[in-house]
Amino acid sequence: MPSKAEEDYICAIWQLQEKKGRARTKDLAAALSIQAPSVSEMLLRLQAAGLVDHEPYFGARLTAAGGATARRVLQRQEVFGRFLQMLGVSPKTAQRDAGVLERSLDPHTVHQLGKFVQFVDSFRSTPG
Secondary structure (H helix, E strand, O other): OOOHHHHHHHHHHHHHHHHHOOEOHHHHHHHHOOOHHHHHHHHHHHHHOOOEEEEOOOEEEEOHHHHHHHHHHHHHHHHHHHHHHHOOOOHHHHHHHHHHHHHHOOHHHHHHHHHHHHHHHHHHOOOO
16 A cells, blocks of 8 residues: 555646646656655656556656556545535635545545545435
8 A cells, every 4th residue: 555655646646647648757846846856766666566657758657556546545535525615614725634634544434434425415415
């Protein structure tokens, strides 16, 4: 299972890949507010773990395993973001805080919270 730092990189690569087709080192460094050498080091680690394909001077793309990790993390963040907005938290704050919360709780707790959010949403969309 990837570390939290690795998950941050994977999610940043996902977002850049969606926008630009790939994640270049300088774009990742800017997105994560870190230095390019740190990005290069992490890309090597993620490639060794089978989570990214990285070609120097071209960029990185997620492998199937990396994509699955990104979807899992982003889904957990979405659950927390929706829950916090149900509580009246602004979307911007909810998004920021969701990233913190999803790292702090057990996956089973996150799953149960997701079921709760779906339950509440089902009543919110029901007419009458």
